[in-house]
Amino acid sequence: MSEPLLLGAIEAGGTKFLCAISDRDGATLMQTRIPTTTPDETLGAASAFFADAIARHGALAAFSIGSFGPLSLNPVAGDYGYITSTPKAGWQDVDLLGYFRDTIAAPTALDTDVNCAAVGERLFGSGQGLDTFCYVTVGTGIGVGVLINGAPHGGANHPEAGHIRLPRAPGDDWFAGSCPYHGDCLEGLACGPAMQARWGAPAETLPSDHQAWEIEADYLAGLCATLTYTVRPDRIIIGGGVMQPPMYDRVRRALTQKLAGYDSSMRAIDMADYVAAPTAGASAGLTGALALAYRTATRQWPMHWTMNETTSIEAEAAHA
Amino acid sequence: MSEPLLLGAIEAGGTKFLCAISDRDGATLMQTRIPTTTPDETLGAASAFFADAIARHGALAAFSIGSFGPLSLNPVAGDYGYITSTPKAGWQDVDLLGYFRDTIAAPTALDTDVNCAAVGERLFGSGQGLDTFCYVTVGTGIGVGVLINGAPHGGANHPEAGHIRLPRAPGDDWFAGSCPYHGDCLEGLACGPAMQARWGAPAETLPSDHQAWEIEADYLAGLCATLTYTVRPDRIIIGGGVMQPPMYDRVRRALTQKLAGYDSSMRAIDMADYVAAPTAGASAGLTGALALAYRTATRQWPMHWTMNETTSIEAEAAHA
Numbered sequence: 019m020s021e022p023l024l025l026g027a028i029e030a031g032g033t034k035f036l037c038a039i040s041d042r043d044g045a046t047l048m049q050t051r052i053p054t055t056t057p058d059e060t061l062g063a064a065s066a067f068f069a070d071a072i073a074r075h076g077a078l079a080a081f082s083i084g085s086f087g088p089l090s091l092n093p094v095a096g097d098y099g100y101i102t103s104t105p106k107a108g109w110q111d112v113d114l115l116g117y118f119r120d121t122i123a124a125p126t127a128l129d130t131d132v133n134c135a136a137v138g139e140r141l142f143g144s145g146q147g148l149d150t151f152c153y154v155t156v157g158t159g160i161g162v163g164v165l166i167n168g169a170p171h172g173g174a175n176h177p178e179a180g181h182i183r184l185p186r187a188p189g190d191d192w193f194a195g196s197c198p199y200h201g202d203c204l205e206g207l208a209c210g211p212a213m214q215a216r217w218g219a220p221a222e223t224l225p226s227d228h229q230a231w232e233i234e235a236d237y238l239a240g241l242c243a244t245l246t247y248t249v250r251p252d253r254i255i256i257g258g259g260v261m262q263p264p265m266y267d268r269v270r271r272a273l274t275q276k277l278a279g280y281d282s283s284m285r286a287i288d289m290a291d292y293v294a295a296p297t298a299g300a301s302a303g304l305t306g307a308l309a310l311a312y313r314t315a316t317r318q319w320p321m322h323w324t325m326n327e328t329t330s331i332e333a334e335a336a337h338a
Numbered sequence: 339m340s341e342p343l344l345l346g347a348i349e350a351g352g353t354k355f356l357c358a359i360s361d362r363d364g365a366t367l368m369q370t371r372i373p374t375t376t377p378d379e380t381l382g383a384a385s386a387f388f389a390d391a392i393a394r395h396g397a398l399a400a401f402s403i404g405s406f407g408p409l410s411l412n413p414v415a416g417d418y419g420y421i422t423s424t425p426k427a428g429w430q431d432v433d434l435l436g437y438f439r440d441t442i443a444a445p446t447a448l449d450t451d452v453n454c455a456a457v458g459e460r461l462f463g464s465g466q467g468l469d470t471f472c473y474v475t476v477g478t479g480i481g482v483g484v485l486i487n488g489a490p491h492g493g494a495n496h497p498e499a500g501h502i503r504l505p506r507a508p509g510d511d512w513f514a515g516s517c518p519y520h521g522d523c524l525e526g527l528a529c530g531p532a533m534q535a536r537w538g539a540p541a542e543t544l545p546s547d548h549q550a551w552e553i554e555a556d557y558l559a560g561l562c563a564t565l566t567y568t569v570r571p572d573r574i575i576i577g578g579g580v581m582q583p584p585m586y587d588r589v590r591r592a593l594t595q596k597l598a599g600y601d602s603s604m605r606a607i608d609m610a611d612y613v614a615a616p617t618a619g620a621s622a623g624l625t626g627a628l629a630l631a632y633r634t635a636t637r638q639w640p641m642h643w644t645m646n647e648t649t650s651i652e653a654e655a656a657h658a
Contacts, residue, residue, distance in 0.1 A: 088601045095603060102602035111602075150493040164568070166486055166493070173470040173486070173570035175603035182564050183596070185505050199600040244502050248484070248568040250493035276503070280519040281408045282422035282431075283415060283495035 023315060026068055026078045026122065027307035030054075030085035030114065031131060032106055032158060036304045037064050039071045039078065044308060044323035047075055056108055061117045069121050080315035082127035084134025084307035085114055086159075091128060091175050099128055105159075105198050127314040129307075132163030133170035135296070136255075137306030140165060142325040143298025144255045151251040152179075153296070155258035156238065160205040164249055168319070170310075171249075180205040182244055187236035189229060190216075208237040210260050221260050235265060239272030242293060246277070246284065257296040269293055298325075343635060346388055346398045346442065347627035350374075350405035350434065351451060352426055352478060356624045357384050359391045359398065364628060364643035367395055376428055381437045389441050400635035402447035404454025404627035405434055406479075411448060411495050419448055425479075425518050447634040449627075452483030453490035455616070456575075457626030460485060462645040463618025464575045471571040472499075473616070476558065476578035480525040484569055488639070490630075491569075500525040502564055507556035509549060510536075528557040530580050541580050555585060559592030562613060566597070566604065577616040589613055618645075 023042035028035055031054060038049040048071045052063045072078060088104065090097040099115030115128050136153035139145035145153070145165065153163040160180030164171040171177060181203045195202030196212040206212055213221040217230050224230050242254050256269070270289040277284050296302065305323075312320040343362035348355055351374060358369040368391045372383045392398060406424065410417040419435030435448050456473035459465035465473070465485065473483040480500030484491040491497060501523045515522030516532040526532055533541040537550050544550050562574050576589065590609040597604050616622065625643075632640040 088603075090602055092603055095606065097602055100602070103600055103605075162568075166491070171486070171570075174572045175570050175601065177570055178567045178601060180567075181600060182567050183505050183560065185503050199598045200596075240503065244564060245568065247498045247500075247502050248482075248565065250491075250495050250497055252494045276520075278519045280423055280501060281495065281498060282410055282417055282420070283408075283412055285423075286415065 022076065023079045023312075024075055024077065025308050025311040025315065026071065026081040026124070027304060027311050028064060028083045028085075029131060029134065029301075029304040029307055030083055031303075032086050035060055035064050036301070037067050038304060038308065039068070039075060040308050042312070042320075044305070044312075044320060047071070057112045057117075061112075061114070065118060065121045068118065072122070078122055078124040078311075080127065080311040081118065081122045081124045082129070082307050082311040082314060083114060083118075084129055084131045084303050084310070086161075087130050087176065088178060089114070089128060089130060089176060091172055099126075103199070125314050127310045129170050129172075129310060130161065130163060130176045131303050132161035133165070133176065134163070134306030134310060135298075135303040136163035136165045137170060137309050137319075138298045138302030138304075139255055139296055139306075140168070141298070141305065141309060141319075141321070141323055143296055143302060144253065144294045145298075148252040150249070151253045151255060152245050152249060154179075154238075154241065154245075154254060154256040156208065156256065156260040157210050157258035160209050160241070160258075162241075162245070164251075166249070179241065179245065180209070182241065184237060184240040184244070187233045187240075190233045190236075204237055204241055208234055208260075210258075213260065222262070226262070226264055231262075231265065231268060234260065235268035235272045238265070238269045239276055242269065242273045243276045246273075253292055253294055255294050255296050261295070266293060266295065342396065343399045343632075344395055344397065345628050345631040345635065346391065346401040346444070347624060347631050348384060348403045348405070349451060349454065349621075349624040349627055350403055351623075352406050355380055355384050356621070357387045358624060358628065359388070359395060360628050362632070362640075364625070364632075364640060367391070377432045377437075381432075381434070385438060385441045388438065392442070398442055398444040398631075400447065400631040401438065401442045401444045402449070402627050402631040402634060403434060403438075404449055404451045404623050404630070406481075407450050407496065408498060409434070409448060409450060409496060411492055419446075423519070445634050447630045449490050449492075449630060450481065450483060450496045451623050452481035453485070453496065454483070454626030454630060455618075455623040456483035456485045457490060457629050457639075458618045458622030458624075459575055459616055459626075460488070461618070461625065461629060461639075461641070461643055463616055463622060464573065464614045465618075468572040470569070471573045471575060472565050472569060474499075474558075474561065474565075474574060474576040474578075476528065476576065476580040477530050480529050480561070482561075482565070484571075486569070499561065499565065500529070502561065504557060504560040504564070507553045507560075510553045510556075524557060524561055528554055528580075530578075533580065542582070546582070546584055551585065551588060554580065555588035555592045558585070558589045559596055562589065562593045563596045566593075573612055573614055575614050575616050581615070586613060586615065
């Protein structure tokens with residue numbers, strides 16, 4: 019275990035790119051935080067960071083990115099490794115993975131930000147010991163990561179469960195929805211910007227007895243019901259800025275009503291256990307991306323990593 | 339490969355139980371068809387069939403059942419192997435698998451009828467060569483089997499995607515839905531009995547220009563969109579009595595509209611390839627259940643089976 023194994027990873031988000039290299043135990047050697055502006059500027063800065071890191075520490079054994087999407091993850095597709103039809107201005111059809119091919123001569127991996135965060139939750143958080151679970155984040159969009167048998171679910175491409183359609187919640191019959199593709203899909207009705215557009219104020223400023231929260235809980239319970247009927251996870255972890263603490267019980271109550279006693283395996287479930295908050299911290303996504311790099315290099319998940327080594331990444335934002 | 343490997347399986351349906359034993363190549367040695375009446379009567383006759391088969395041919399290496407559900411598939415649950423909250427009268431909370439434990443001293447497996455049919459489609463039908471796909475049947479209910487990485491998806495229990503909720507189709511605003519648990523879930527709005535209750539005539543007697551078909555296509559396209567966003571399969575195979583030939587193009591058109599160009603990997607897909615009819619024949623479910631028994635005995639799927647050996651099961655219904 020003493021041979022060096024250098025790993026590089028990016029958590030690519032809509033507001034920032036977190037970049038890091040770590041050793042085989044997940045201990046961070048260098049890290050940086052780059053604002054998400056234009057692809058050339060942001061990817062150029064990220065590429066320069068890794069060129070510098072490699073000059074200082076040596077070649078990477080593997081490199082991976084956990085990114086906002088949608089992404090093209092089919093290795094035989096012409097646009098493999100691209101960010102595709104994202105609503106984020108300027109970032110449509112960007113060859114994200116390809117941008118690093120000349121800088122980084124290492125095997126690469128790519129997955130969604132939410133699948134990487136799910137991996138982080140499995141290593142250190144609310145997904146520990148679970149084989150099949152969903153990780154939902156409700157913020158500027160609604161993203162859903164799905165781990166099946168301990169690995170991120172890909173299929174022909176990655177899940178995009180934020181874009182399912184659900185019946186309108188009681189009392190929500192006039193808002194057209196904010197998704198540029200689907201209008202009133204789940205994300206269009208229930209992400210943070212949709213709440214702000216509907217109520218004229220940011221979600222976090224709405225009082226806890228505002229009708230907005232019952233409507234929001236209805237939609238998120240609808241998502242949980244759909245995930246239950248399609249993926250049948252061991253747990254659904256929900257986080258993101260919109261998930262204020264009182265929301266968890268609201269979602270659990272609405273989900274119980276929606277399932278209506280169908281399926282004995284669901285009747286036996288403790289809702290407080292089934293719908294849970296994330297606990298791996300703000301760097302779960304970057305940790306998961308590093309873990310994906312580890313798996314790319316070794317064909318195994320780094321189940322030996324300890325949280326202390328990896329959770330300081332988000333806090334210490336300076337480029338070492 | 340000359341050592342005998344006897345396999346037993348049941349396709350347990352709402353109207354009939356198909357029972358068979360086969361050799362290691364899937365060739366049927368004995369078979370029978372038993373009407374589904376009461377659990378005691380039907381399971382008693384099935385049990386007697388296998389006792390007779392074992393007396394004639396020897397002990398089984400493995401035994402499996404593909405059944406209507408919902409089932410309890412969690413091996414650590416107290417009701418493992420039971421049919422649970424089925425709407426089928428008299429069959430709630432029946433210990434399906436346990437009924438055979440005294441008769442059949444062999445490792446057993448249980449999965450849904452639709453997961454078994456999906457295995458049959460992967461061996462001989464529209465799922466050949468695919469790792470991740472969905473098998474949907476629209477008849478007296480709406481069942482969805484999901485194969486992920488070549489194996490039936492279980493999770494904490496099996497999918498029940500027929501019970502997702504979707505927005506009402508245009509023009510369908512007065513029918514309350516027929517699901518005893520959820521009212522207007524997908525099955526409650528779009529299964530065969532729901533169509534009959536809404537229109538006052540069996541689905542197959544409605545003319546092809548009846549508005550019923552556009553409404554039905556809207557719901558099934560909604561199911562396909564949800565499966566696309568959650569499971570992201572390589573293909574969705576749809577069969578069952580309601581899927582008359584003109585329905586396929588209707589569902590494909592409605593699905594294209596619902597996806598609305600989101601996600602480049604879906605834009606690149608040929609809808610005629612993505613939404614397809616089953617082609618493994620009426621015995622796909624029993625073949626899949628036999629294949630599940632084979633996997634239980636050998637830890638491998640019987641990819642060497644040929645269709646000729648196994649597809650005569652439904653046609654030759656007599657007890658040999």
